[in-house]
Amino acid sequence: MGQVIVDVQNLFKRYGAITAVDRVSFQVDRGEIFGILGPNGAGKTTTLEMIEGLRVPDGGTAVVDGIDVRRDPRGVRARIGVQLQEAAFFDRLTVEETLQLFGSYQRTMVAPETVIDRLQLQDKRRSWVMNLSGGQRQRLSIAVALINDPRIVFLDEPTTGLDPQARRNLWEVIASFRGEGRTVVLTTHYMEEAQRLCDRVAIMDHGRIVALDTPRTLIRTHAPRTTVALTVLEGEVGYASLPGVRHVEVANGEVVLSSTDPMQTVYALMESSRAGQIGFHQLRVEDATLEDVFLHLTGRRLRE
Template sequence: MSEMTQTASSVLQASASGVMLEARELVKRYRQRTAVNGVSFQVPHGEIFGLLGPNGAGKTTTLEMIEGIRKPDSGTAILAGLDIRHRKNAVQRLIGVQLQATTLFPELTLLETLTFFRSLYPTGRDPRQLLSEVHLEEKAKARPQDLSGGQRQRLALALALVNDPQILFLDEPTASLDPQSRRMLWDIVLALKEQGTTIMLTTHFMDEAQILCDRIAIMDNGEIIALDTAAHLIDRLGAQATIDCKLNSHTVAADLETLPAVTKIRQSAEHFVIFTAEMQPTLEALLQYANQRGITLTELQVSTPTLEDVFLELTGRQLRPE
């Protein structure tokens, strides 16, 4: 049986099982430091799976092992039924990878660039159709260096799709983009999901993960510390709402913890975030507390808990771009 036939057979088996990606006890060490420590998860066919974590959590190393860029010290990854340890070349023909920054040939137009990269694979997508899908058809004759930041990211996405991958890896796809460009890229990613593409995404934008991802894994210190849908992760906080406000220096967090239905207080100087199981009685008591003590209450905002609240609860740190 030829390698291409074996690969096609493995892809069909993976599609039948419903699992397109499985990480199995991945471990990677650098001298005395363990960057990834026994990471395991599955990504079903057609799912957008998010991998979040603070700087140094092990996200990039995990992705590099799955993509065949970095060899695990132990464990493995199975992509479309293929073991990355033994079928790396076959795996890399089946995946698409969009990096945060891509260096391209300045002499080639966008259409020529896509046509060149398409020629490196035995099968793939039509370059003109790809330009249309990422809304760059009018830039077909432009060169990469003449594009805006958002346009360059959409070109990078088209390049990641040129081989018609089974699994698409997006590494911080909207980093440094303006809100309009971010939203456009989100629409493209969601359209790819509708077409059945399996996507693995890393991002430092909590709203992005919450909107795009079917499930989210949060990593810290080389391990997955939570894995679930965004809604279920948020439910773990046990709060109906958050009350975000600024009080003066005479406010004591312990006093706020005694307000009705309060489940948790997060404080930074005079800024407080109050988590509550029942918003109305907590808010009424907070206003009464401030009035009785002559405390000025400013910057009051009531909202539902978010994925960022979950992240801070689990890691104690804000997520920032690496």
């Protein structure tokens, strides 16, 4: 185990009748990329903003780099970088001026150039914020989070609204924080983002953490089946009795098998094909994803 840098115990927050965050506890190790994955309204932003000292919890504690956020919210804010889900910038400031402004609120500040280069905003240095594209604005908000050279970076849905290429580019930037000894806590509702980028993931639903582990362990524990799908041209076999097969479904012209032993399932299918019992093409083998884990734990899909 590494050194704990964020320690959250029983965080609790209510808005009237709604319990937004319901006794959430977790610890983040130094240097880790920690993800909170959950659907809209799960309580991700509320959790993050209580840790950041931006919202006051109704109960529980959050200790960041040894500082209890309720005792010393300013002390916490000096050590962290924050990207808000809905950052408010001034339309008629340039990218460079925006970074200067946010940096001026901080005790320490790196040169705006550094973070402009880092987020590939060089061409937009002198553009007004109002003239940035959604993706450029998103990158600016991450640049702002880095302006005080923080040891811990909190990112609230850093890639929402980006196209797949821009999203991958940002994943590279965020992954590179690891090598600098920074710790990242991010929220996302993209299962692929959580799976590819995060060392550990807390799955959140209705204000609670329903599972927390490495993506690989979450999948192995909660969704151990692999999908074996084939487009059958002719013939038929008793799919349910093939080795490893636990579930059979026909969807979009494919026979979709859930298997606990995909190697054996595929081998048996090949044998049936060789014996002339079935003819198929496009055999597809897919591991379960965090989407399947979420489905298993909540009975719902992440993306409705």
